[in-house]
Amino acid sequence: xxxxxxxxxxxxxxxxxxxxxxxxxxxxxxxxxxxxxxxxxxxxxxxxxxxxxxxxxxxxxxxxxxxxxxxxxxxxxxxxxxxxxxxxxxxxxxxxxxxxxxxxxxxxxxxxxxxxxxxxxxxxxxxxxxxxxxxxxxx
Numbered sequence: 001x002x003x004x005x006x007x008x009x010x011x012x013x014x015x016x017x018x019x020x021x022x023x024x025x026x027x028x029x030x031x032x033x034x035x036x037x038x039x040x041x042x043x044x045x046x047x048x049x050x051x052x053x054x055x056x057x058x059x060x061x062x063x064x065x066x067x068x069x070x071x072x073x074x075x076x077x078x079x080x081x082x083x084x085x086x087x088x089x090x091x092x093x094x095x096x097x098x099x100x101x102x103x104x105x106x107x108x109x110x111x112x113x114x115x116x117x118x119x120x121x122x123x124x125x126x127x128x129x130x131x132x133x134x135x136x137x138x139x
Contacts, residue, residue, distance in 0.1 A: 019049040
């Protein structure tokens with residue numbers, strides 16, 4: 001089989017919905033690049049592009065592809081620490097990166113980083129921040 005025919009055989013089906021296509025492409029990038037960043041971004045993509053049911057099926061398929069021992073170790077390690085770690089450098093804007101990071105950070109991480117950022121702000125900025133949060137709370 002020629003290389004072109006082989007590539008055509010594995011092309012994403014045109015009938016796949018855009019969300020499934022995006023998830024598939026993101027998975028391919030994560031597998032090819034295999035970096036902490038691409039795996040973390042894959043989580044965000046799956047959350048945005050796949051339903052809970054689809055993610056459960058995908059998780060089940062992956063876990064079932066492992067031995068019982070490896071599957072057990074994998075599941076246990078996922079619940080030992082599910083934190084997001086420190087935020088990465090922004091991909092597009094600081095706000096985009098912050099919104100992405102906070103979507104998978106633990107509540108404790110969010111509180112610690114929020115307090116550290118607040119304490120690092122100049123006093124005038126702290127006042128503006130407090131005013132902003134109080135106005136938001138009132139609405």
